[in-house]
Amino acid sequence: MANIAPRSLEPLHQQVSAIIPTHWYNLHADLPEPVPPHLHPGTQQPVQAQDLAAIFPPHLIEQELNTTDRYIEIPQTVREIYSNWRPAPLIRAGNLERELKTKAHIYLKYEGVSPTGSHKPNSAVAQAYFNSLDGFHTLTTETGAGQWGASLSMACALLGMTAEVWQVRASYESKPYRQMQMRTYGGICHSSPSDKTAAGRAILEQDPDTPGSLGMAISEAVEAAATQEGVNYALGSVLNHVLLHQTVIGQEAMLQLEKAGEANADTIFACAGGGSNLAGLTFPFIGKNLREGTNTRIVACEPAACPSMTRGDYTYDHGDIAGLTPLLKMYSLGKDFVPDPIHAGGLRYHGMAPMVSHAYHQGLLEARAYPQEQTFADGLVVARTEGIIPAPESTHAVAGALDYIRSGEARDGEVIVIGLSGNGVLDLPAYGTALGNDGQ
Amino acid sequence: MANIAPRSLEPLHQQVSAIIPTHWYNLHADLPEPVPPHLHPGTQQPVQAQDLAAIFPPHLIEQELNTTDRYIEIPQTVREIYSNWRPAPLIRAGNLERELKTKAHIYLKYEGVSPTGSHKPNSAVAQAYFNSLDGFHTLTTETGAGQWGASLSMACALLGMTAEVWQVRASYESKPYRQMQMRTYGGICHSSPSDKTAAGRAILEQDPDTPGSLGMAISEAVEAAATQEGVNYALGSVLNHVLLHQTVIGQEAMLQLEKAGEANADTIFACAGGGSNLAGLTFPFIGKNLREGTNTRIVACEPAACPSMTRGDYTYDHGDIAGLTPLLKMYSLGKDFVPDPIHAGGLRYHGMAPMVSHAYHQGLLEARAYPQEQTFADGLVVARTEGIIPAPESTHAVAGALDYIRSGEARDGEVIVIGLSGNGVLDLPAYGTALGNDGQ
Numbered sequence: 034m035a036n037i038a039p040r041s042l043e044p045l046h047q048q049v050s051a052i053i054p055t056h057w058y059n060l061h062a063d064l065p066e067p068v069p070p071h072l073h074p075g076t077q078q079p080v081q082a083q084d085l086a087a088i089f090p091p092h093l094i095e096q097e098l099n100t101t102d103r104y105i106e107i108p109q110t111v112r113e114i115y116s117n118w119r120p121a122p123l124i125r126a127g128n129l130e131r132e133l134k135t136k137a138h139i140y141l142k143y144e145g146v147s148p149t150g151s152h153k154p155n156s157a158v159a160q161a162y163f164n165s166l167d168g169f170h171t172l173t174t175e176t177g178a179g180q181w182g183a184s185l186s187m188a189c190a191l192l193g194m195t196a197e198v199w200q201v202r203a204s205y206e207s208k209p210y211r212q213m214q215m216r217t218y219g220g221i222c223h224s225s226p227s228d229k230t231a232a233g234r235a236i237l238e239q240d241p242d243t244p245g246s247l248g249m250a251i252s253e254a255v256e257a258a259a260t261q262e263g264v265n266y267a268l269g270s271v272l273n274h275v276l277l278h279q280t281v282i283g284q285e286a287m288l289q290l291e292k293a294g295e296a297n298a299d300t301i302f303a304c305a306g307g308g309s310n311l312a313g314l315t316f317p318f319i320g321k322n323l324r325e326g327t328n329t330r331i332v333a334c335e336p337a338a339c340p341s342m343t344r345g346d347y348t349y350d351h352g353d354i355a356g357l358t359p360l361l362k363m364y365s366l367g368k369d370f371v372p373d374p375i376h377a378g379g380l381r382y383h384g385m386a387p388m389v390s391h392a393y394h395q396g397l398l399e400a401r402a403y404p405q406e407q408t409f410a411d412g413l414v415v416a417r418t419e420g421i422i423p424a425p426e427s428t429h430a431v432a433g434a435l436d437y438i439r440s441g442e443a444r445d446g447e448v449i450v451i452g453l454s455g456n457g458v459l460d461l462p463a464y465g466t467a468l469g470n471d472g473q
Numbered sequence: 474m475a476n477i478a479p480r481s482l483e484p485l486h487q488q489v490s491a492i493i494p495t496h497w498y499n500l501h502a503d504l505p506e507p508v509p510p511h512l513h514p515g516t517q518q519p520v521q522a523q524d525l526a527a528i529f530p531p532h533l534i535e536q537e538l539n540t541t542d543r544y545i546e547i548p549q550t551v552r553e554i555y556s557n558w559r560p561a562p563l564i565r566a567g568n569l570e571r572e573l574k575t576k577a578h579i580y581l582k583y584e585g586v587s588p589t590g591s592h593k594p595n596s597a598v599a600q601a602y603f604n605s606l607d608g609f610h611t612l613t614t615e616t617g618a619g620q621w622g623a624s625l626s627m628a629c630a631l632l633g634m635t636a637e638v639w640q641v642r643a644s645y646e647s648k649p650y651r652q653m654q655m656r657t658y659g660g661i662c663h664s665s666p667s668d669k670t671a672a673g674r675a676i677l678e679q680d681p682d683t684p685g686s687l688g689m690a691i692s693e694a695v696e697a698a699a700t701q702e703g704v705n706y707a708l709g710s711v712l713n714h715v716l717l718h719q720t721v722i723g724q725e726a727m728l729q730l731e732k733a734g735e736a737n738a739d740t741i742f743a744c745a746g747g748g749s750n751l752a753g754l755t756f757p758f759i760g761k762n763l764r765e766g767t768n769t770r771i772v773a774c775e776p777a778a779c780p781s782m783t784r785g786d787y788t789y790d791h792g793d794i795a796g797l798t799p800l801l802k803m804y805s806l807g808k809d810f811v812p813d814p815i816h817a818g819g820l821r822y823h824g825m826a827p828m829v830s831h832a833y834h835q836g837l838l839e840a841r842a843y844p845q846e847q848t849f850a851d852g853l854v855v856a857r858t859e860g861i862i863p864a865p866e867s868t869h870a871v872a873g874a875l876d877y878i879r880s881g882e883a884r885d886g887e888v889i890v891i892g893l894s895g896n897g898v899l900d901l902p903a904y905g906t907a908l909g910n911d912g913q
Contacts, residue, residue, distance in 0.1 A: 213901040
């Protein structure tokens with residue numbers, strides 16, 4: 034196979050559709066109360082830029098700690114890469130409306146058209162870009178089902194870098210397609226726990242047969258980044274700068290609704306795992322509510338098996354199992370909580386992003402939890418009316434919206450937006466299980 | 474699972490983007506010489522409408538035999554369904570240009586954003602629509618790797634019908650994801666040869682262990698349609714009406730190039746199996762060449778393992794192994810030709826669509842053949858520069874374009890369009906094989 038040289042970062046003289054936002058939106062600037070800061074795990078004091086410098090580049094640290102600028106410019110190179118799949122479609126789901134016999138207007142904001150099939154590349158590309166700009170050649174990360182690992186591998190390939198991914202062992206063994214996708218992009222993928230890190234070796238020594246966990250994989254990826262020159266770490270959700278990058282979703286949806294002749298979104302349903310898709314779609318609308326007094330209602334839809342907002346405590350907790358990460362103020366089921374092995378791997382995280390947790394605590398959004406059987410049944414309704422097979426994560430947003438409509442809560446002409454964070458093509462076995470043996 | 478009621482066909486009051494074509498384009502109307510007609514397999518006389526009525530609905534027969542109307546209107550319901558993924562992106566491949574150090578302008582016309590990941594739904598939706606309009610409730614078809622079967626299953630679900638699919642046994646057993654996709658859309662999928670048809674039983678009696686073939690599966694699906702009330706047959710390529718439906722691709726590309734400030738496409742590379750993607754992308758440009766004297770060069774890229782145009786004879790041949798279909802004048806390797814089991818399943822067909830064959834015979838397009846090793850290596854270059862993993866079929870178009878550019882044939886500013894007929898997400902194991910054990 035041809036070895037592909039690193040790409041230069043000079044801007045392309047290429048037309049970028051005007052509808053792709055020029056800036057990311059920073060909700061901090063509009064919040065009436067500030068988000069409680071991350072704390073240093075040793076000193077328990079608010080983290081400073083230098084505390085993060087071992088694993089993040091200066092530009093991303095600046096974004097992580099930026100609580101004042103409402104808009105942060107998207108570099109032209111990032112927008113050009115976005116333009117390979119953005120603007121992501123906003124689809125008027127007319128067939129679904131007829132199926133539900135509703136006079137509400139249902140729109141699907143669909144991130145499944147990205148090359149890796151989810152919203153994850155929106156942040157992966159931005160993180161790879163800034164790391165590349167600041168001279169780093171490799172990014173380490175953890176991944177569960179593999180959507181984030183594949184997206185970061187793609188982003189690194191496009192920006193002349195390499196991704197090194199620790200994938201939770203259970204998924205590494207049961208989901209070979211995502212690994213192949215990472216390798217196709219030139220990424221390196223290890224089963225976690227691995228013998229590549231001290232953290233991994235310690236876990237293996239204690240429990241050689243462990244299926245692994247996201248918390249373990251984070252510990253390995255952070256260690257690998259902190260101990261090597263030119264190597265940084267990248268996280269796919271939870272942190273402020275990740276949520277920031279995802280706000281292209283909601284800004285686009287706002288413009289697209291306007292083009293479709295709708296004044297505003299009345300109610301938005303979004304799935305909630307670590308919080309990045311939810312924040313990306315809804316923060317621009319929450320900001321508008323705060324600035325302009327609009328009244329878009331936001332419903333976070335989480336799995337009943339991992340209900341961090343609806344059942345968790347709002348407290349300072351670690352992001353990983355080893356306690357290496359800063360303490361984050363978040364709704365959490367506790368860093369040692371191990372959720373049932375549900376199919377929506379992307380929602381199996383014990384905590385919720387601090388910014389989302391804060392918004393929830395302040396009453397700026399609601400949260401509901403749905404069991405997996407219901408979410409797949411409703412995902413199937415979308416598949417058979419609109420053609421799109423939603424990712425297992427996305428079916429939670431679908432379940433939220435369909436429950437709302439079926440209960441009669443939606444009024445005629447109400448504008449409902451469902452966030453479809455990705456497609457379920459690589460999750461078809463989960464649909465097969467949900468369909469059962471009769472096949473229908 | 475909820476049983477989903479058939480959808481009504483009343484038009485939605487929904488905005489359909491103006492860039493989605495309003496009509497399909499019929500190349501017949503612009504050809505200087507007429508395409509040799511299909512012949513009845515018994516009488517050897519040109520087929521008449523009534524000869525096709527056992528398996529096709531009146532509207533599609535009219536389209537199949539229409540050699541005079543340049544434009545055929547796309548029904549609003551079909552355009553509304555198209556709008557769930559169309560206009561499909563035309564992507565300026567700036568990273569790829571830099572990688573190749575070329576000053577040509579490379580564009581990717583990318584059909585992989587459709588719900589089933591390829592161009593196939595463009596015709597599946599149209600065929601399901603007209604069958605539904607004419608009162609049929611079930612469509613039978615054959616499928617190899619499964620792209621067409623999944624697309625027809627989706628289209629039937631959206632139009633309140635059922636798809637019954639015979640999938641070549643070797644693929645049925647080795648590619649479970651596509652079957653699960655069909656079932657998710659409510660489709661029924663049989664391994665072919667099956668005990669459901671006389672044709673299948675006869676083959677099984679002779680050779681119980683046969684891996685099956687597309688020719689066998691066609692015989693089964695045609696028999697099932699011809700012998701049941703309310704049931705018709707649908708083909709995914711080769712026939713005139715299928716090619717017609719795909720012309721949305723090329724018409725969109727023409728508009729998108731104009732919006733990108735390009736006067737016209739200079740050279741187009743498209744993969745060629747049965748011919749539907751090639752025709753869909755290029756016929757509008759060939760028509761423009763004929764009408765307006767423009768000079769867009771068309772290069773059909775076929776697999777070296779199944780080179781119907783570059784190595785076949787231009788002759789009347791059957792479309793299936795049992796000889797049930799009309800005789801079609803086409804470049805063919807013979808109906809009994811069994812190609813090597815290459816990964817590009819969609820290109821493993823012994824013949825080439827009569828309209829494409831005629832255009833080739835008339836010198837309106839060129840053809841080249843590429844070996845699989847080369848096409849995957851070049852597909853990988855696209856994956857690592859633009860993020861899109863091309864379907865194995867599409868990598869042939871990529872190989873054609875990259876060969877052309879590397880050989881120095883492309884001039885500065887030349888506008889090159891590569892047809893990416895689909896994404897390779899469900900073909901990742903083929904990339905895995907191409908990458909080899911070193912993983913890079």
